[in-house]
Amino acid sequence: MNLYDDDRFFSSYIALRNEANYNDLMETPAMLSLLGAVKGKRIIDLGCGFGSTACVLADMGASYVLGIDISEKMIKKAKAEHQRGSVEYRVMDMVDVSDIEERFDIAYSSLAFHYIEDLGRLLQGIRGILAEGGMLIFSQEHPISTADYEGGFSPDGSSYTFSSYQKEGKRVSRWFVDGVTTYHRTFGTIANTLIQNGYSIDAVLEPKPSDTAMKILPRLIREYEKPSFLIIKSYKK
Numbered sequence: 001m002n003l004y005d006d007d008r009f010f011s012s013y014i015a016l017r018n019e020a021n022y023n024d025l026m027e028t029p030a031m032l033s034l035l036g037a038v039k040g041k042r043i044i045d046l047g048c049g050f051g052s053t054a055c056v057l058a059d060m061g062a063s064y065v066l067g068i069d070i071s072e073k074m075i076k077k078a079k080a081e082h083q084r085g086s087v088e089y090r091v092m093d094m095v096d097v098s099d100i101e102e103r104f105d106i107a108y109s110s111l112a113f114h115y116i117e118d119l120g121r122l123l124q125g126i127r128g129i130l131a132e133g134g135m136l137i138f139s140q141e142h143p144i145s146t147a148d149y150e151g152g153f154s155p156d157g158s159s160y161t162f163s164s165y166q167k168e169g170k171r172v173s174r175w176f177v178d179g180v181t182t183y184h185r186t187f188g189t190i191a192n193t194l195i196q197n198g199y200s201i202d203a204v205l206e207p208k209p210s211d212t213a214m215k216i217l218p219r220l221i222r223e224y225e226k227p228s229f230l231i232i233k234s235y236k237k
Contacts, residue, residue, distance in 0.1 A: 002070045002071050002072075003071075003177075003180060003181075004049075004069075004070070004071035004073060004074055005071050005072055005073050006177060008176065008177055009175075009176045009177045010071075010073050010074075012176040012177075013176065014050070014077075017050075020216050020217045021217075022217075022220070022228055022229075023110070023111070025209065025210075025213040025216060025217055025220065026207050026208075026209055026213060026220065026223070026228070026229065027110065027111065027139055027207065027228075027229050027231075028053065028056075028110070029207075029210075030139075030205055030207035030229070030231055031108075031110060031137065031139055031231060032056070033205075034137060034203055034205055034231060034233045035106075035108070035137055035233075037060075037061075038057055038060050038061055038062045038106065039060070039061030039062070040061065040062075040063050041061075041062050041063060041105040041106050042062070042063055042064045042065075042102070042103070042104045042105050042106070042131075043057050043062045043064070043065045043066070043104060043105065043106045043107075043108055044065075044066045044067075044068065044097075044100070044102075044104045044106070044107050044108070044129065045057065045065060045066065045067040045068070045108050045109070045110075046068060046094045046097065046107060046108065046109035046112060046126070046138075047068070047069055047070075047094055047109050047110065047111070047112030047115075048067030048068060048069045048074070048075075048078065048089065049069060049071075049074050049078070049110070050074050050077040050078045050081065050082060051067055051074075051077070051078030051079075051081070051082030051083070051087070051089060052082055053108070053110060054067040054078070054082060054084075054087050054089070055082045055083075055084055055087060057108070058084040058085075058086045058087050059084070062086065063086060064086050064087075064088075065084075065086060065087045065088070066087075066088050066089075066090065066100075066102065066104070067087065067088070067089045067090070068089070068090050068091075068092040068094060068097070068100075069089075069091065069092070070091070070092065070093045070094070071091075072091050075089050075090070075091045094109070094112065094116070094122065094125075095116065095118070095121060095122055095125065096125070097122070097125040097126055097128075097129060098124070098125035098128050098129070100129050102129065103129055103130070103131050104129055104130055104131065104134060105130075105131055105134050105135065106134060106135045106136075106137065107126045107129070107130060107134065107135070107136045107137070107138075108137055108138070109136075109137075109138040109139070110138075110139050111139050111140060111141065111229075112138075112140070113138050113139075113140040114140045114141045114146055114182045114183060114184075115181070115182055115183070116183065117170075117183050119183075119185065119190070119193050120193055120196070120197055123136075123193060123194060123197040123198075123199065124197055124198075127197060127198050127199070127236055130236045131236075132236065133235060133236060134235065134236045135202075135233065135234070135235055135236075136194075136199060136233075136234045136235070136236070137231070137232070137233045137234070138231070138232060139229050139230065139231045140190075140229070140230055141182065141228065141229070141230070142206065142226075142227045142228055142229055142230045143165065143184065143185065143186055143187050143190070143230065144160075144162055144165070144226055144227060145162075145226065145227075145228055146171060146182055146183070146184040146185075147162045147163065147164055147165040147184055148162050148163045148164040148165075148171075153222065153225070153226075157219075157221075157222060157225075158225070159225060160222070160225045160226040162226075164184075165186065166186065167184075168183075168184055168185050168186060168189060169183065169184060170182075170183055170184075171183065171184050187230070190230070190232070191232075194232065194234050198236060198237050199234040199235060199236060199237060200234060200235050200237050201232060201233075201234045202233045202234055202235055203232070203233040204230070204231070204232050204233075205230075205231040205232075205233075206227040206229065206230060206231070207223075207227070207229055207231065208223055208224065208227075209221070209223050
């Protein structure tokens with residue numbers, strides 16, 4: 001069973017997203033700042049979750065947004081709560097994206113790539129459904145975060161330690177439930193895998209919290225010690 005279809009995980013995740021959170025205060029604004037104008041564009045939202053961003057993209061003027069997610073619970077919630085006339089949702093594993101017949105101007109993915117074991121396969125599949133010169137923009141957990149989940153902040157929160165950065169591969173941790181599996185890659189591996197699979201890198205962002213965001217969620221000050229997110233904007237060559 002997919003992690004996000006686990007009842008305990010799903011309910012805990014939705015509760016988190018209903019509070020002030022890192023996604024809404026940092027990651028999504030940073031992604032949209034790099035994305036730029038989307039009016040008239042066809043967009044695929046890879047790992048769309050419960051569809052909030054798909055609706056934002058539609059409201060920004062995208063002509064069509066296809067949201068795919070491996071979680072049946074997420075897609076059910078998306079269809080019930082985040083629907084627009086130009087938005088479609090499908091239950092689908094993003095690694096099978098090459099099965100999609102449509103073509104898109106933009107592939108957008110929020111905090112999903114670190115769950116993927118074979119990044120090269122995924123990038124090849126995405127490239128196949130992008131129009132010539134199409135954009136791929138994605139965020140993922142920062143490699144500092146995925147390096148070793150046994151790292152942590154000092155008691156006063158002023159410093160952060162981590163290890164095993166160069167040891168790439170599977171990581172298993174606890175997030176709401178035990179056995180959460182992600183895959184650690186160095187920044188160099190991420191960048192080179194993009195290049196090797198036919199993409200040119202346009203921009204890289206390690207977002208910092210705004211003053212307003214830190215007033216809402218003061219612990220975001222820790223982002224100055226350990227960035228949580230890596231965002232890359234690239235184009236199909």
